[in-house]
Amino acid sequence: MNSRRFLYAIRDGFINLKRHPLVLIASVTTMMLLILIGSSFGAFAINLRNLVEIAGQKPPIEIMFKTSTIDADAENFDKLLEENPDVIFHKINTPQENYEIFIDSLGKEELFKDFDYTKRIPYTINVRLADPALGEEFRNWSMQNPNIKDVYMEDELMKILNQLLHGVTTVSIIVMLIFTLITIFIISNMIRIAALARSYEINIMKYIGATNSYIRIPFIIQGMVVGFVGSVLSSVIFGFGYNAIYRHFGQDILNRADFALIAPNQILPIIILISIIAGLLIGAIFSGLAIRKYINV
Numbered sequence: 001m002n003s004r005r006f007l008y009a010i011r012d013g014f015i016n017l018k019r020h021p022l023v024l025i026a027s028v029t030t031m032m033l034l035i036l037i038g039s040s041f042g043a044f045a046i047n048l049r050n051l052v053e054i055a056g057q058k059p060p061i062e063i064m065f066k067t068s069t070i071d072a073d074a075e076n077f078d079k080l081l082e083e084n085p086d087v088i089f090h091k092i093n094t095p096q097e098n099y100e101i102f103i104d105s106l107g108k109e110e111l112f113k114d115f116d117y118t119k120r121i122p123y124t125i126n127v128r129l130a131d132p133a134l135g136e137e138f139r140n141w142s143m144q145n146p147n148i149k150d151v152y153m154e155d156e157l158m159k160i161l162n163q164l165l166h167g168v169t170t171v172s173i174i175v176m177l178i179f180t181l182i183t184i185f186i187i188s189n190m191i192r193i194a195a196l197a198r199s200y201e202i203n204i205m206k207y208i209g210a211t212n213s214y215i216r217i218p219f220i221i222q223g224m225v226v227g228f229v230g231s232v233l234s235s236v237i238f239g240f241g242y243n244a245i246y247r248h249f250g251q252d253i254l255n256r257a258d259f260a261l262i263a264p265n266q267i268l269p270i271i272i273l274i275s276i277i278a279g280l281l282i283g284a285i286f287s288g289l290a291i292r293k294y295i296n297v
Helices: 003-016 021-057 071-083 095-106 132-142 155-197 199-207 212-249 264-294
Strands: 061-065 087-093 124-129 148-153
Touching (some): 061 132, 132 148, 212 264
16 A cells, blocks of 8 residues: 555545544543543552552561660660561661651650650660561560560551552453443444445445555544544543642651652653553554454455
8 A cells, every 4th residue: 555545544534533423422432431540540559559669668567665674675685686587677776766756757856855755765676577477476476575565567557558459450450341341332333333334435445446454544543533532631631630639648648758649740641651552552453343343344
């Protein structure tokens, strides 16, 4: 096929879009909803995975000593952790270090000028285990030490985030499959209607020697236009929505600054690019399959 015929086939595809405006609107709207739902679930899953990674990088266990614990007792227990094969990370914090962390988090040092942290703030040790499943066993072992007041474990947060991530993945796959089938059905019917309306013209084209590829191109162009317009509209809506959510929540997810949403300038370009590519591919592939199925070309 020479370039002139190819350009004519592309132009013919754009002309066909005007012939059935209601079907075109339905196709674009459904494609937009499909891409929008996919983008939303995708962004949610990416942010959840990021939260899981952040939580995993932090020591999930904090050992808190009694305020009466002396330096030697805290350091001796820290040495025991060094010898424990289940412990892959441990860091002891003195009362002064914990006091400084506390003051930095509040930003109100002037309120605690006369505060005696040596009597109120204890030693702590942050610990990470080789296997999180050993958490309860490690807690029981640690509590046997009379100087330890409590052992705080954050593995529940990891479990919740992982369960939520699996749930979102499952739901998103099901919803995406449903909307994909609906989109395929509507695009296929749009192509089928266009093909039936031009059946006489297609027969003449075949009679004078037009190739199957030449006949398919206008219909594939229709599908690609639907996919492109739907994905662009979806990207605009998703972009405004994500920016609004980020401005509202910002760095305050789970009421902890380190658990934050991914910034829009980091996630939006990726989501938008994938959305547009997905829209073009869905429109092109299923338009090509539809014309092959309904018209014997």
